[in-house]
Structures are given as structure tokens and as C-alpha cells.
Amino acid sequence: MKTRITELFGIEHPIIQGGMHYVGFAELAAAVSNAGGLGTITGLTQGTPEKLAKEIAKCREMTDKPICVNLTFLPTFEAPPYPEYIRAIIEGGVKIVETAGRSPEAYMPAMKEAGIKVIHKCTSVRHSLKAEKIGCDAVSVDGFECGGHPGEDDIPNMILLPRAAEELKIPFVASGGMADARSLVAALAMGADGMNMGTRFIATKEAPVHENVKQAIVAASELDTRLVMRGLRNTERVLTNPAVERILEIEREKGADIAIDDIRELVAGVYPKVMMEGDMDIGAWSCGMVAGLIHDVPTCKELVDRIMAEADQLIRARLSGMIAA
């Protein structure tokens, strides 16, 4: 399939794996890229710019296809050394960066000078337009369904994607709730040039996370996610568990007076314990509503091939058949 996104990034299929904390390591990024999509190493997960450089080098050993690095701009007082992370990306020869969190404006000149294509993840049309204005090459439009941080506008993709299509000139991918060929074809119909998947790619053979995480996603239904940290304007969609229910209880008790310290032990430092040790109930970890559509743990290649084959069928048989009739 050829779209503006496959052309922009030099990939075979319009399928991107979004950056994921403690999931986006070389093994997964290489597997997605080798399957013809675009795999992403999560920059900050590596801990330091030096470790990111090593992870990029490791990934390069595993694939000669394009790869991406995610840079998440966190709402934190002690900002990570972003210019050094960017230097590691440039020196590692990576030509695609997925930015997220806050606007990447301050870092655009350095990335553009190095010939890097930037895809910024946005949860609203206004942020997408800002990304276009500051020179981003593409946008990942992340609907309310998404795992992770859906923003505070709560607009689902059925509305957000066509709205983005009405306003944007640069290409965009649909993100949030994407799992299969139906997602891809629907996203294309709504004006996107591809799709970005997070939760779906965790439940794959190559995702370097504990088996408990994959099985939790397969077992979960679309009813099993919750929104935490709403009162802090840092909303996160997570898989429910006793710790998450406790966060919600604290948030109800504290109301508008909630502070991060009230829930810190249930949200901070959770990822390595969940993703590496499989301690599923230790705290809150991101997961999309799309868990309800995930029923197996294929290899990335099996997943991508299946999506592309079924998309072909959907378009050629189901959709064009309806017109012919």
C-alpha cells in the first residue's frame, strides 16, 4: 500500500508502533520495522543519552529498515537533557523522530538541520495545526480511546480524525484504538494516511515485556481501562487493577485538592516492575480500550501481514462490492 506516510518514511506498510515506556526497546522496534512498518525506540526509557545511543546501535544490528525514536517532553521541573538525546539520535543515523507531550518547537531547528523527519503526537486539532506550523512533517492524531495520555478534550477518533483531515495539510496517522485491518481501512476513509498502534504491539511475541503483561491485555475487555490523574490535568488511560481503583478512590476523596504526592507511590516507578517483573497490580500502567479487540499474541510480522491482507480484502471485496451492488 502506498500513502503519503509510506512515502514520507520510506516504509512498506502505513503502520507505526508508537513509543512506549519500558516497551519500546530495540527488539520490538526492529521487529516492527522488519515487518515493513515503522518501529520506535522510546528515548527516555533508556535512561541516559549514552544508553539510547547503545540501544540505537543494537537496533541497527537487528534491522536495516528505517527506525524511529520517541522523545516525550514530560511535564517535569527537572527536564531530561533533551539536546543530548537529540545528538544521540542524529549520531545514530536515525532519520525519524516521534515527539509527544509538549510542543517540540525548541528542538525543531536541530532536528531539521540533521534531516530528521518529525511526527508529533497530538490529541487535538489545535495542537496538530501548531505542529504543522512549526514544521513537523506529519502528525499522529491520538483519540480519546488511546492508551497513555489522551489529553483533556475527550474527543474520540470518529470525530477527531475527520476534523484533522478538514484542517491539516501535512499527512497524519490515526492513533488510539487501532488494532486490525478494520481500524486501518476506517482510518484511511476518515482522511488518515496510516495508523499508529501502542497497546496492540505490546501483545506480540517480540515485545520485550513480561508474559503477564501480554496475557493481561488479551484477557482485558474494552470496559477494563480507567482514566487517572484527571484532576492533575495529566490524564492517563490505564488498565484497571486494585492500585488503580485505590487511585480513583483517593481522587474522589480529595477532589480539587488532589496533589501528585497523594498518589505518587501508585504511579511513579511502576513501569519497570510491571513490564519486566510482571507485577501487574503494583500501580497504574497505560493501556488502551483497544484491549477489547486483542485476542492473541502473534509475531509482529504475522500481525502486520494479517492487517495488510485483511485490509486488501476489506477494500476490494467488502467496500467495492457494496458500490458494485
Ligand SMILES: Cc1cc2nc3c(=O)[nH]c(=O)nc-3n(C[C@H](O)[C@H](O)[C@H](O)COP(=O)(O)O)c2cc1C
Ligand atoms: C504501556 C504504554 C506506554 C506508553 N508510553 C508512551 C511514552 O512513553 N511516550 C509516548 O509518546 N507515548 C506513549 N504511549 C502511547 C503510545 O505511543 C500510543 O500513542 C498509544 O498507545 C495509542 O493508543 P492505543 O494503545 O490505543 O494503540 C504509551 C502507551 C502504552 C500503552
